[in-house]
Amino acid sequence: MTNDEPTNILVVDDLPEKLLVYRTVLEGLGQNLITARSGEEALRAVLQRDFAVILLDVQMPGMSGLETASLIRQRKRSAHTPIIFLTAFADEMRAAEGYAQGAVDYITTPIVPGILQAKVRVFADLYRMSQQVKRQAEERVVLAEERMKREAAEEANRRLTFLARVGAVFGQSLDPEVAARDVVRLPLPDLADLAALVPLVPLGRYFLGRLGIDGPVVEVGSGGVQLDEDLLATANRLLAGEPEISEPGSAVVIPLRAGGRVFASLVLSRRSSGRTFTQADRTVAESFASRAAIALENARLYQEVQYADRQKNEFLSMLAHELRNPLAPIRNATMVLGQLGSDPVRVQWAHGVIDRQLTHLIRLVDDLLDVSRITLGKIRLEIAPVNLEAVVSHAVESVRPLLDQFHHSLEVSLPDTPVRVNGDKARLTQVFTNLLNNAAKYTEPGGRVWISVGTEADIATIRIRDTGIGISAELLPTVFDLFTQANRSLDRSQGGLGVGLTLVRRLVEMHGGSVEANSPGPGQGSSFTVRFPVLGRPIESRNSTHVAPKVLPNGPRKRILVVDDNHDGAESLAEMLGLLGNDVAIAHDGIEAICKAEEYRPEIVLMDVGMPRLNGLDATRRIREQPWGRSMMIIALTGWGQDADRALSKEAGCDGHLVKPVNMTELEQFLRKPG
Numbered sequence: 001m002t003n004d005e006p007t008n009i010l011v012v013d014d015l016p017e018k019l020l021v022y023r024t025v026l027e028g029l030g031q032n033l034i035t036a037r038s039g040e041e042a043l044r045a046v047l048q049r050d051f052a053v054i055l056l057d058v059q060m061p062g063m064s065g066l067e068t069a070s071l072i073r074q075r076k077r078s079a080h081t082p083i084i085f086l087t088a089f090a091d092e093m094r095a096a097e098g099y100a101q102g103a104v105d106y107i108t109t110p111i112v113p114g115i116l117q118a119k120v121r122v123f124a125d126l127y128r129m130s131q132q133v134k135r136q137a138e139e140r141v142v143l144a145e146e147r148m149k150r151e152a153a154e155e156a157n158r159r160l161t162f163l164a165r166v167g168a169v170f171g172q173s174l175d176p177e178v179a180a181r182d183v184v185r186l187p188l189p190d191l192a193d194l195a196a197l198v199p200l201v202p203l204g205r206y207f208l209g210r211l212g213i214d215g216p217v218v219e220v221g222s223g224g225v226q227l228d229e230d231l232l233a234t235a236n237r238l239l240a241g242e243p244e245i246s247e248p249g250s251a252v253v254i255p256l257r258a259g260g261r262v263f264a265s266l267v268l269s270r271r272s273s274g275r276t277f278t279q280a281d282r283t284v285a286e287s288f289a290s291r292a293a294i295a296l297e298n299a300r301l302y303q304e305v306q307y308a309d310r311q312k313n314e315f316l317s318m319l320a321h322e323l324r325n326p327l328a329p330i331r332n333a334t335m336v337l338g339q340l341g342s343d344p345v346r347v348q349w350a351h352g353v354i355d356r357q358l359t360h361l362i363r364l365v366d367d368l369l370d371v372s373r374i375t376l377g378k379i380r381l382e383i384a385p386v387n388l389e390a391v392v393s394h395a396v397e398s399v400r401p402l403l404d405q406f407h408h409s410l411e412v413s414l415p416d417t418p419v420r421v422n423g424d425k426a427r428l429t430q431v432f433t434n435l436l437n438n439a440a441k442y443t444e445p446g447g448r449v450w451i452s453v454g455t456e457a458d459i460a461t462i463r464i465r466d467t468g469i470g471i472s473a474e475l476l477p478t479v480f481d482l483f484t485q486a487n488r489s490l491d492r493s494q495g496g497l498g499v500g501l502t503l504v505r506r507l508v509e510m511h512g513g514s515v516e517a518n519s520p521g522p523g524q525g526s527s528f529t530v531r532f533p534v535l536g537r538p539i540e541s542r543n544s545t546h547v548a549p550k551v552l553p554n555g556p557r558k559r560i561l562v563v564d565d566n567h568d569g570a571e572s573l574a575e576m577l578g579l580l581g582n583d584v585a586i587a588h589d590g591i592e593a594i595c596k597a598e599e600y601r602p603e604i605v606l607m608d609v610g611m612p613r614l615n616g617l618d619a620t621r622r623i624r625e626q627p628w629g630r631s632m633m634i635i636a637l638t639g640w641g642q643d644a645d646r647a648l649s650k651e652a653g654c655d656g657h658l659v660k661p662v663n664m665t666e667l668e669q670f671l672r673k674p675g
Contacts, residue, residue, distance in 0.1 A: 007052035007124045008032045012042040012068065013086065014060045018109075022055065025113040031124055039063030043071055046078050052127030053120055055107075058087035058098070069101040082123045086111070159284045162190055166288055170295035174302040181218050183266065183292045184209030188216040191285060192268035193275075196227055197256075198235040200263050211272070227267060235265035250276050254289040258297035266292060326357035362661065369641065381424040381510060385535055388419045388428075388453050388460060395432035396451070402440045403449065413452035419460050420535040423511045431507050434500040435464045435528050443468035443525075460534050465527040471519035479517045480505040508532075558582045558671055561602035563593040563619070564637070565611040573606065573662065582671070590614025597623050602632060604670065607654065609638040609645075617652035624653040635670055637662060 009031045011022045019035045026033055031052070036042040039060060046054075054072070058065040065085060072078050082104045098106060104123075107116060166186050173179060184195040184207045195209040208219045208226055219226075227235070231251055238255040239262055251269035255262040266289050270276065277285065333350035396412060403410055421428075432451070439449045447467040454461050471479055480501050501517075508515045508530055519526035560582050564570035567588065574584040585600045587593040589611050597605060605623070609616040616636065623629035633656075636649035641659035649657045656670055 005128065006031045007127050008034055008049055009120060009124070010034045010036065010042065010045055010051045010054045012036045012039070012055065012060075012065070013057040014038060015057075018057070018086075021111070022116075025111070025116055026120060029117060029121055029124065031120070039065070039068035039071075042068050046072055046075065046081075050077065051081055053082045053084060053123035055084050055086055055120070058085050066097060066101050069098070069103065073101065082126075084119060084123075155280070158190070159280075162284070163287055163291070166291055170291055174299050176296065176299040176303055177220075179295045179299040180205075180207045181209075181220075183207065183296065185216045185218050187268055187285075187288060191281070191288065192251075192270055193272040194227075194267075194269040196231075196235075196267040198227075198232070198239065198265040198267065200239050228269070228271070231267050231269060235267055238262060238265045250274075252277055252282055252285050254286060256289060256293040256296065258293055258300075263293075264296070326361045329353050330357050358661065381427060383422055383424060385420050386423045386425045386428060388421060388462065389414050391425060391428045392432055392451060392453060392462070394425075394429045395436055398429070398433045399436040399440055402437060406440060406443065406445045406447070408440055408443060408446070409448050411448070411450045413450070413454075415454055419453055419455055421460050421511070421532045422535060423532065427507050428511070431504050431530065432462065432464070434504050435530075438500055438528075439464055439466035439468060439526075442466070455534060456531075458534050460532045462530045462532075463527055464530075465525065467525045470522045470524045471517060471526050472522050476517060476519060480515070504528075504530075558604055559600065559602045560584045560671075561587060561593070561597055561600055561605045563587045563590075563596075563605065563611070563616065564608040565589055566608075569608075569660075576664075580668075580671075590616060590619035593619045594622050597629060597632065598626065601628060605632055605634045606637045606658075607634055609636055609640065609649065617648060617654075620649075620652045620654055633670065633673065 009026060009029075011019060011026075011033060012035075013019050013022070014037050016037070019037070023033055023035065034045055034049075034051070036045050040063060042054070042056070045051075056065045056069060060068075065087075069083050069085075072081065072083065083101075084105045084107055085098045085103050086107055086109060088109045105119060107119070169182050169186060170179065173182075180197055183197050187195045188209055188211055193211055197207040199206060205220060208221075210217055210219070228251075231253060234253040238253060241262065250271045251267065254266045254268070256264040256266055268277075268285055330353070333353040336346055337350045392412065392414070396410065436449065436451065443449065443466045449467075450463070450465040452463050454463075505515050511532055513530060513532040515528060515530045517526060517528050560574075560577055562570050562574045562577070562584060563586075564573070565588050570586050570588065574586050577584045585596055585602065587596040591613050593605070593607065593616075594614075605620075607616040607620055611619075614622075616638070620634050620636075623632065623634065634654050635656040635658055636652075636654040637658050637660065638645065638649075639660045641657075646657045658666055658670075
């Protein structure tokens with residue numbers, strides 16, 4: 001309301017002539033004059049609009065002026081509206097009663113126009129001024145609310161912009177160190193004056209971000225973080241798994257989690273600037289910490305994937321190399337046989353080369369299969385009391401040719417009294433054979449190897465030491481991991497697939513034992529210590545090996561059908577069986593096998609599984625459907641040797657399952673069975 005804007009004036013009197021007089025007197029004030037002829041009309045007018053002042057006749061028929069004033073005062077909106085009573089009886093009693101009903105003044109009639117105009121003008125001006133003050137106050141409130149909303153919106157936008165920038169930066173790199181640097185750099189200075197990333201690993205690398213002269217400065221180091229002692233203590237408590245109890249203040253410490261575990265603590269401090277964290281700031285800090293944890297975990301996983309991919313590629317290269325090593329002399333030997341096959345000395349030499357290299361190839365494949373079976377839990381130990389002296393002796397005997405080849409000296413130290421453990425003798429022998437083989441391969445010619453057996457309390461301890469090339473500190477923690485190998489420059493023809501030590505650890509753990517590797521460093525040798533519970537602490541057999549049968553002499557002459565789509569494989573096996581005194585026929589696919597079986601009526605069928613036209617399992621089923629084929633012994637001969645493969649061949653009707661290359665001892669067992 002402006003200063004010249006008219007106000008509402010209510011005049012209440014039951015006499016029309018008086019109302020006319022009041023209107024005539026007050027028109028010169030330029031206000032809105034509203035008249036009412038009763039208390040009821042006055043109340044209706046008060047309900048409809050606000051008034052600067054009310055001129056109210058005291059004496060009115062029906063509802064008096066005093067009663068009307070009382071009702072006007074009871075309404076909240078009009079409780080403070082000024083009321084001037086108009087009366088011809090201005091005695092003290094009536095005046096006191098009027099003031100009690102909220103009157104601000106009395107004017108006796110007949111009125112003096114100037115006095116009435118002056119008093120009404122004062123109340124009109126006061127009303128106009130109060131309305132202006134009220135409006136200004138409301139405007140200030142509106143402005144304050146708008147400013148607060150704008151500031152809140154700007155703050156929210158600033159935080160969203162900050163978090164969006166954080167997300168964009170975190171998505172630019174999957175390098176763990178770059179991600180860690182970003183974690184302590186990005187909060188400065190918007191969120192903190194100092195930021196620190198405290199890792200879980202003791203003495204691990206920490207990252208500290210602080211405000212420098214030219215902007216954020218990131219420091220990387222190991223050991224204690226340059227933080228206030230209370231903040232560092234809180235960070236370590238969170239890393240230890242204690243519940244978070246810090247409240248927003250001049251600093252916050254937030255745990256970073258991945259996979260349900262805390263792997264680092266994020267410290268954000270504002271102490272240098274004297275700022276404090278509000279609850280909203282804490283919410284932003286937690287959102288930032290969540291994004292930081294995801295970025296660091298993604299970087300770690302990506303690094304692991306890269307490492308695994310690198311290991312895979314290195315392993316495939318190593319596998320190709322290791323397979324070519326024995327294949328080359330085998331091929332050379334066959335070429336010599338082709339040129340000088342009639343020379344007995346040359347034939348004997350070629351036979352030795354081929355046999356040794358095939359043994360090496362079979363061992364490579366067996367190592368891979370053993371790792372796979374152990375990983376899948378498909379190997380069970382045949383647990384029995386075992387004398388470690390006998391186990392070590394067998395392992396030494398197995399590795400002796402390799403030790404002699406490199407002219408190593410071996411020192412064996414055994415206790416005066418036998419040390420017995422519960423275990424699988426064959427698998428324990430494999431453990432120490434692998435460790436001795438490892439020592440022999442990676443020790444320079446003429447080196448020394450030691451193996452000792454002893455006890456510590458109720459623990460059997462076996463140590464294998466060598467003067468070999470040693471193990472670097474970087475490789476030592478992962479030496480038992482699958483496909484891990486050092487850079488072996490020493491006689492790589494004696495290398496392996498990097499699964500030997502993995503087999504050692506898993507077999508030892510299956511026996512309830514432990515194995516550890518130690519080395520002073522490259523060129524300073526290495527040692528492996530294996531520990532088992534001594535006899536008297538039985539362990540449960542969890543994982544199965546089959547005892548190899550003894551070699552049986554040649555049996556009676558048999559009619560045998562060899563089925564294999566590999567012509568060389570079929571013909572070489574047929575030749576071998578013929579040299580043992582058997583009659584042999586050959587087929588090269590499933591259809592031909594059925595026809596040949598019906599025509600030849602063999603006693604034994606050696607059936608390859610994977611073949612064109614009709615696979616070996618379906619061919620077996622069709623042969624079994626024929627009356628003449630029900631009594632034949634059918635043996636699956638395949639490169640697949642898992643339990644599931646054996647179950648499939650048995651379900652198809654096979655009487656046995658042999659894995660290529662065929663073990664002649666196992667084959668001769670089938671040949672000795674009565675037809």
